[in-house]
Structures are given as structure tokens and as C-alpha cells.
Amino acid sequence: MDFLNFIEFKITDVIDIVLVAALLYYVYKLVKGTVAINIFIGIVIVWALWKLTELLQMKMISSVVGGFMNIGLIALIIVFQQEIRKFLLMIGSTNFAAKRNFTRHFKFLRQEALPTDTNVEAVVGACDKMGATKTGAILVMERTNSLDFFKSSGDSMNIEITQPILESIFFKNSPLHDGAAIIQDNYITATRVILPVSNDRNIPLRFGLRHRAAVGITEKTDAVCLVVSEETGSISYIKNGEFIPYKGLDDLTAKIKKDLE
Numbered sequence: 001m002d003f004l005n006f007i008e009f010k011i012t013d014v015i016d017i018v019l020v021a022a023l024l025y026y027v028y029k030l031v032k033g034t035v036a037i038n039i040f041i042g043i044v045i046v047w048a049l050w051k052l053t054e055l056l057q058m059k060m061i062s063s064v065v066g067g068f069m070n071i072g073l074i075a076l077i078i079v080f081q082q083e084i085r086k087f088l089l090m091i092g093s094t095n096f097a098a099k100r101n102f103t104r105h106f107k108f109l110r111q112e113a114l115p116t117d118t119n120v121e122a123v124v125g126a127c128d129k130m131g132a133t134k135t136g137a138i139l140v141m142e143r144t145n146s147l148d149f150f151k152s153s154g155d156s157m158n159i160e161i162t163q164p165i166l167e168s169i170f171f172k173n174s175p176l177h178d179g180a181a182i183i184q185d186n187y188i189t190a191t192r193v194i195l196p197v198s199n200d201r202n203i204p205l206r207f208g209l210r211h212r213a214a215v216g217i218t219e220k221t222d223a224v225c226l227v228v229s230e231e232t233g234s235i236s237y238i239k240n241g242e243f244i245p246y247k248g249l250d251d252l253t254a255k256i257k258k259d260l261e
Contacts (some may be wrong), residue, residue, distance in 0.1 A: 118186050119161045120256045124249055126166035127228050127235045136230030137170040138180040138210045140195070141260060145221040147182055147190075154179055154193035161186050170228075180213065180225075196220060198241065207236075214238040224259050 024044070046065060053062035123139060130137050140147065155176065159165055161183065169191055170177045179192035195213035203212060207229075214225035219241035227236040237244045237252055239259060246252040 118183060118256075118260055120253050120260070122161050122163040123166065123183070123226065124235075124253050124256070126163045127226050128249060129163070129167055130170055130228045131233040131235050134230055134233040135167075135170050135172060135177075135228060136210060137166075137177075137226075137228040138195070138214055139166070139226045140180050140182045140193070140214075140217055141224050141226075141256070142182060142184045142189075143222045143224065143260065145223065147184075147217075147221065147223060150193055150195060150217065151182055151190040154182075154190045157188050157191055159188045161188060180217075200241065211236060211238070215241050218242075224256065226256075 046068070050062065050065040053065060118141065123141075127137065127139070140150075165188065166181070168174060169181055169188070176191040180195050181188055182190040182193055196216040197209060197212045198216035198219055200212075200215060200219075203215060208231070210227050210229070214227045214236070215238055217223055218225055218238050222240075225236075225238040227238065228234075229236070235252070237246060237255065244255060246255055
């Protein structure tokens with residue numbers, strides 16, 4: 001039977017399946033935890049239905065679903081424009097080779113004296129202290145996507161992370177407190193950075209420009225942000241353009257460590 005010919009695998013078929021599976025996996029990771037995940041799952045179901053109807057030679061339903069998939073391409077680009085941007089940034093990231101997960105297996109490629117794991121405890125501790133004094137702050141932690149474009153809007157730094165250093169940067173009388181600080185590995189690499197502000201109307205009105213800037217940078221890249229509110233002293237953790245809930249500082253620290261792995 002002709003429709004059973006797909007059982008005869010060639011090496012190119014295996015490579016094709018592996019590549020498609022890898023692509024779907026990375027797309028899933030990109031949209032996981034966002035509202036786009038439901039749309040992504042819906043698209044996968046419709047695509048699987050389309051291929052099944054083609055396999056069973058159900059020409060009418062196959063043509064209808066196929067037409068929907070073709071016409072809906074433009075709509076999908078509009079719906080997933082933020083995710084597509086982040087995916088392309090991930091593929092073309094200039095600092096992929098320096099990513100911890102990649103270089104940890106090749107220790108001879110880096111100097112052992114330079115710490116590469118972010119001191120999350122110091123970061124969270126500084127945010128807690130600044131929250132107690134209602135000192136506003138925004139910390140952007142770089143992951144896979146390079147933030148060099150945004151760093152250029154601020155002052156270049158190369159300071160190893162410590163809790164006192166972070167607190168002094170955002171001290172109200174400090175010349176560096178205005179804007180965001182960018183963290184790469186265990187170093188503060190830029191301060192007074194200007195971030196893109198999100199236009200998302202779903203952000204509650206109680207959040208100001210710091211929170212909108214944190215949402216904006218996490219929409220456009222895979223970075224994660226910590227924001228200390230100047231009004232309430234509360235600490236917000238933002239990833240993928242969304243506020244991530246947490247239970248206490250220990251839980252927050254664990255979430256950040258997991259996201260930076």
C-alpha cells in the first residue's frame with residue numbers, strides 16, 4: 001500500500017526528524033510560560049491534522065486545512081512577532097560561545113580565577129535591603145541573548161558582584177542610580193542603561209516606568225529582571241514579559257538560579 005511507504009526510513013529521514021524535533025523543542029522552550037504556548041499547541045495540532053488527512057488521502061479536508069495553514073502564515077507572524085524576534089536573537093546571539101552551559105565542559109577555554117556563576121544571593125540580598133529603604137532599582141541579568149546594544153546607552157563597567165556594590169550603585173544620591181544595571185555572569189557590565197519601555201496595556205497601573213522597562217527588555221530578549229519599587233519597596237521578578245510569582249526570598253533565589261543555568 002502506497003500510504004505505508006513512509007515506514008521505509010532512510011538516513012536523511014532520520015536527520016530530518018531529529019532537526020524538526022529540535023526546532024519544535026526550542027520553539028516550545030521559547031514560548032513556555034507565556035500566553036503564546038496555547039497558540040503554539042493549537043498550531044501543532046492543526047498541522048498534525050493536516051498531515052494526517054494528507055496521509056489518508058482525505059483531499060477535501062486536507063485542502064481546507066492546508067489553505068488555512070498557508071493563509072494564516074501572515075497572521076502567525078503578527079501574533080508571534082515578539083517570539084520570532086527572540087528566536088532569531090537566540091539563533092544569532094553573539095555570546096553563545098561564552099554561555100556557561102557551553103563552556104563549563106571546556107574549562108581550559110576560560111581563566112579559572114574569573115567566576116562565571118552569578119552570585120544570586122548577593123543580588124537578592126541587595127534588592128531586599130533596597131526594598132527596606134524603598135530605593136528604586138532595576139537589574140537585568142543577561143542569559144543567551146547579547147545585551148551589548150542596550151549596554152551602549154549607559155556607562156560601561158566591569159565590577160564583580162557584591163551586595164554593597166549593588167546597593168551603592170542605586171543609592172539615591174549616586175550618579176549611577178538612574179537607569180538599569182546589566183549583569184553578565186558574576187559582573188556588573190553596565191549602569192545607567194536605557195531600556196525599551198513595553199506598551200502592553202495589561203500591565204497594572206500601579207507599576208511605573210521601571211516595571212514597564214523590565215517587561216520591555218524581557219519581551220525583546222531572554223534576559224530576566226529584578227525590579228525594586230520606589231513606592232512600595234516590593235521586589236518583582238520578570239521573565240518573558242511576565243511577572244513571576246514567588247514565595248519568599250529563598251524561592252526567588254532558587255527561581256533565578258534555575259533560569260540562569
